[in-house]
Amino acid sequence: MTNRTRWLVTLAVSLLVVLPAALPGGADGFPISTYPMFTSHRGPVMAIDTVVLVDDGRRQRLSPTTIGGTDEIVLAAVTVSNAIHDGPAALDRLCREVAGRVDEPGTIEVVTETHDTVDLLRADALPLEVRVHARCPSASP
Amino acid sequence: MAEAPARRLAAFRILTGSFAVGYLLVRLPYFLAVTRLDPARWDPPGVLSLLDAPLAPGLAQAVLMVTIVAGVAATLGWRYRLSGPVFAVLLLGVLTYRNSWSHLFHADNLLTLHVLIVGSAPAADAWSVDARARSLPESPSVRYGWPLRLAALVTVLTYVVTGVAKLRYAGGDWLTGDTLLHQITFDNARKKVLGSQYSPLAAPLADHPGLIAPLSLATLVVELGAPVALLSRRWAIAWTAAAWPFHVGIVALMAISFPYPLSLIAFAPFFRCERPFQAVSRRWRGRSTAVGSAA
Numbered sequence: 001m002t003n004r005t006r007w008l009v010t011l012a013v014s015l016l017v018v019l020p021a022a023l024p025g026g027a028d029g030f031p032i033s034t035y036p037m038f039t040s041h042r043g044p045v046m047a048i049d050t051v052v053l054v055d056d057g058r059r060q061r062l063s064p065t066t067i068g069g070t071d072e073i074v075l076a077a078v079t080v081s082n083a084i085h086d087g088p089a090a091l092d093r094l095c096r097e098v099a100g101r102v103d104e105p106g107t108i109e110v111v112t113e114t115h116d117t118v119d120l121l122r123a124d125a126l127p128l129e130v131r132v133h134a135r136c137p138s139a140s141p
Numbered sequence: 142m143a144e145a146p147a148r149r150l151a152a153f154r155i156l157t158g159s160f161a162v163g164y165l166l167v168r169l170p171y172f173l174a175v176t177r178l179d180p181a182r183w184d185p186p187g188v189l190s191l192l193d194a195p196l197a198p199g200l201a202q203a204v205l206m207v208t209i210v211a212g213v214a215a216t217l218g219w220r221y222r223l224s225g226p227v228f229a230v231l232l233l234g235v236l237t238y239r240n241s242w243s244h245l246f247h248a249d250n251l252l253t254l255h256v257l258i259v260g261s262a263p264a265a266d267a268w269s270v271d272a273r274a275r276s277l278p279e280s281p282s283v284r285y286g287w288p289l290r291l292a293a294l295v296t297v298l299t300y301v302v303t304g305v306a307k308l309r310y311a312g313g314d315w316l317t318g319d320t321l322l323h324q325i326t327f328d329n330a331r332k333k334v335l336g337s338q339y340s341p342l343a344a345p346l347a348d349h350p351g352l353i354a355p356l357s358l359a360t361l362v363v364e365l366g367a368p369v370a371l372l373s374r375r376w377a378i379a380w381t382a383a384a385w386p387f388h389v390g391i392v393a394l395m396a397i398s399f400p401y402p403l404s405l406i407a408f409a410p411f412f413r414c415e416r417p418f419q420a421v422s423r424r425w426r427g428r429s430t431a432v433g434s435a436a
Contacts, residue, residue: 001284003142003283006142006287010290010291010294013294013295014298018298018302021302021305021306022305028245029186029187030236030240030245030249030253031233031236031237031249031250031253031254031257032187032250033245033247034302034306035247035299035303036306037303037306038307038320038321039306039307039309039310039324040310040320040324041314042320042324043323044323046323046330048334048335050335061334062336063336064336066336067335067336069177069178070171070174070175071170071171071174073331073332073335073337074246075242075243075244077331078243078244079243082182090181093181097179113334115330115334117323117329118326118347120330120334121339121344121347
């Protein structure tokens with residue numbers, strides 16, 4: 001490889017890495033990314049989508065693995081949000097999928113909880129609002 | 142064009158290869174779980190974007206295993222002309238597959254790019270199975286220096302792009318600290334709601350919002366200031382000494398880990414990364430000689 005080729009490859013790789021971020025409307029991808037993490041506008045009160053197990057009025061939180069099929073927390077969160085966005089059929093599918101991973105009796109609920117995030121972290125504050133999108137029985141009798 | 146000894150590039154091959162294989166093995170249960178996800182969630186980016194549906198679980202798991210085997214071969218420098226590029230392409234495929242389920246993670250990008258660079262370079266001319274029968278090229282060469290310089294440049298550019306994204310998407314709110322504060326509290330609250338580990342430092346930090354603006358500014362300085370690492374080894378040390386604690390801070394405040402930079406291997410192309418290997422090798426040889434003399 002000549003030095004000229006090396007310079008050209010260097011230029012091409014640099015442009016490949018930088019261009020998605022430099023161009024307006026550049027989309028995130030892999031492994032070339034716009035690295036938009038941590039830049040979303042959030043507020044002190046936020047809606048958080050999740051799935052819970054309800055048994056005799058007691059609400060039990062489920063793990064990312066139970067909700068999303070892997071231990072990745074963000075993947076679990078996105079899976080729930082996408083199902084809510086996609087509507088009843090997707091919600092029903094997610095609810096049954098989660099129910100199949102729960103080995104306790106009760107009802108699975110796909111919910112959006114609205115929290116004051118600081119109060120939740122500081123004092124385990126209850127949600128300001130809970131909206132139930134779907135319900136289904138857990139697989140366990 | 143920078144020159145470097147063959148051993149420096151070989152050391153980077155061993156570091157990136159060991160890290161990648163170790164990462165796949167440590168997270169094997171997760172990577173296997175990914176192969177069993179609901180096909181309805183399939184939304185692939187990059188090189189897999191033409192695939193309409195995920196692979197059958199058995200085939201995806203086979204590809205994962207072949208990737209690990211290829212990774213071991215590339216790390217050892219066995220038939221590297223084949224194993225180097227094959228491992229790089231397979232790793233790109235496996236990590237793209239991981240990112241194909243409606244969410245893009247950003248922790249694997251730099252590792253993938255570095256392995257692609259090393260896999261396309263003559264990184265097994267020293268300290269490899271292939272090189273055992275050959276004499277070591279003694280003089281430093283641009284053949285070995287350029288891939289390292291390219292890897293260093295890619296490291297720098299990814300940090301700069303990350304910094305630009307903060308200004309582009311969050312703007313002035315990033316500098317006031319509002320975006321970062323709410324991101325930290327939201328992310329930890331979401332972890333708590335979704336039954337995962339979260340940072341115990343998030344709530345105390347929210348009680349002291351005055352600390353956030355300096356942290357936001359420091360983040361931007363590290364990210365946008367990354368190009369100084371290309372100026373000289375001293376600047377590279379200074380920048381790495383700032384960038385690594387920045388990643389430790391993300392773990393402490395958000396329980397989010399970027400394992401590749403945390404391992405320091407992401408910063409290895411800036412340095413004489415063959416030296417720790419040489420030191421270990423000298424010590425090992427010294428011990429062998431001592432044992433031989435005693436016998």
